[in-house]
Amino acid sequence: MKKKIKFYVYKISTPILEKKKSKKSDDFSYISNYFNYNILLYCIKAKEINTRLKRIRTFDKSKTIVLEKFEDKYDENFSFGEFLTIAHGVKATSIEIKKLTKTKDFEENEGIVNKVKFFIDKRNGYIYVEHDRNAVITMKKIQSYFSEMSNRKSYYEEFNKINIPFYQLDTHRRFINTTLLEPLDFIEQIKNIKKIYDIEIPLNIEGYQKEKNGVLSSLRERANENEVGEHKAKIVLEDFNFKKMSKELLNFIKFLQENELYENLKVKGSLNSNIPRVFTPETSTKDIMFETEKDVSGWANTDLVFNNLKNIINEDEQLNVIFNTGDVKAVDIKKCLLNLMKDKLYKNLRKLGYTNLKNRKLIMKK
Structure with missing residues (x-):
């Protein structure tokens, strides 16, 4: 059955510091609208390496988000992901509408699940997020979900080391910002x-x-x-x-x-x-609507959705653009993720009473 599907378009930026053409060694300018997919990919991967339960994030005790899947190489220019969203927080009862008979009671920690697809254009940082019928996913929640401060260290140390002296990451700021993509005139x-x-x-x-x-x-x-x-x-x-x-x-x-x-x-x-x-x-927001086949649960086939979305993007002068990343060197994300996992392992071992961990040899199995 064909039904409408709607995608909101947001702009993700990954701000960096760029050295000014000055003799002062610490004279940098903050480039707030810069985008580099390598930085964003690390933020997503740093969340994805956790177990499914540890990827759960609850907002306001009533709205829960889980990164269910992520495919970096879904398409040459696009990555694909899917959130599970759950609206909960109050006791509720489900009703069979024809006879108005009760079918189930929901506790405060139970709710209705929805799947929300998103696609990221690696060329420019535009993220296309499916409308969430649970009203859980928002632009700011996506930014917060992928911006855990505790995950930054292993990446910014490597980034700053290989890009010195021309480009640096501000160690006191989050890696990503998400804003509305304003429509054309x-x-x-x-x-x-x-x-x-x-x-x-x-x-x-x-x-x-x-x-x-x-x-x-x-x-x-x-x-x-x-x-x-x-x-x-x-x-x-x-x-x-x-x-x-x-x-x-x-x-x-x-x-x-x-x-x-x-x-x-x-x-x-x-x-x-x-x-x-x-x-x-x-009109203050940019969004895309089209019709596509959906199953009885109201969920659409990913490939069909992407083909429609990609055709629309290719015909839109505002969306079909490429941002120049400049001379910034890409960080080895796998190396950073290994360092991140080591740091988390050491932290957990210290909680268990282990000491002198730096002198112990860790063997990482592939």
Whole structure:
């Protein structure tokens, strides 16, 4: 069965310090919008090496996230992962809706599980996160989940050693930041509409009331005579004799947007699929919607989803971009993960009373 699927688009950055062209040895500038997939990959792998139970992270005692799977080499330019999300925290009862009979009681530590897919574009740091019907996954929770401060040391020591003196990681800051990817300008968005449905033009109420002649004036007068009370007015243009956004219609919409009489303009159309969506000048988030096959649990096939998503990305000038990582040298992630595991092992052994651990030889089995 084909159903809608929605992905939010976030921008991940991995800030670094870059040496300024100055004689001062400690004169660095902070590059906040820099992205290097090697840094992000380490953050994910540092979480993935834990056992499944140790990958559990609970927020606000009611929202739980688990990294269930991660494939770095899913595609040449994309990695793929999947979260399990569980909403819980209150006692609840499930009901069979036809007969309203109770089927199960849920305790506070039980909840409904959902699978949330995500894809990371290695070229630019854009992460595409499936809408979570449990309302657990958010941009900030993803950032927090992969930003454990205790995991940083083995990586930043190696990074700073091989990239000195030109690039360094700030040892007091987290490795990754996650922000909303803002959509293009309103006109730039609607330029790419493949099928247009309608244009809704709400009228500025003050301008609408000042009009003395015309259809609107006549309707307003009749409404006042019938004492309909306070109201708003809008015009809807629909049933166009063409499908794609035409140059003439685009110019007309530009006129509407610039005219103070017409406020909160809405254009309804579809971009890469037949799913209609509403575009407004106030749209503040970038997201992608399309239809795909889903099973009875509401979960979609990963490969089918990715093929749809990749086609949309390839046709979008804002998304299909490559960021230059500069001359930064890549860190050996396996080496860093081994050091991280050694540090954790030593810490646990010390808790058990072992001493002189640095003089003991550790044999790592492959």
